Amino acid sequence: MKLRFLGKNSTPGDSPTLYASDQGTYVVQGWRVLDQSGLGRLTIPEGHTAVEVPPELFEHLTKDGARSGELKRIEPPVMLTTEQGTLILQGPRMIDPEALSQMRMPDYETCIEVPKSSILALTEESRGSDHQRTTG
Secondary structure, three states: OOEEEEEEOOEOOEOOEEEEEOOOEEEEEEEEOOOHHHHOOOOOOOOEEEEEEOHHHHHHHHHHOOOOOOOOOOOOOEEEEOOOOOEEEEEEEOOOHHHHHOOOOOOOEEEEEEEHHHHHHHHOOOOOOOOOOEOO
16 A cells, blocks of 8 residues: 655654555554543444544645545544544554555554545534534
């Protein structure tokens, strides 16, 4: 799998990153979710994991042709909004060796692969009531 770097939101020591793949997916690299109160609210299937990223990371969607990078809904793969305003996403753990070889990932980060359509749908206006879940 080939990745195309879209952007990152960095502070010293932190580097959530967004990539577009040649498979019609986005690869979201973020902080490993270690907060048990957040993890306890998720059902994470075998082969999946959760990552935490700042919402500003999705501003880079415009570099992949999206009209907006502002998420307007909190729906899967975005599972929770933390008290700090970061997002917890859940999806299949990235295991493709070719893709992983193109990334620089510290031990405290991991990444997931999600369909582009599931992320882009979150940038559209809600078609019904929006139930935002938060961690406590």
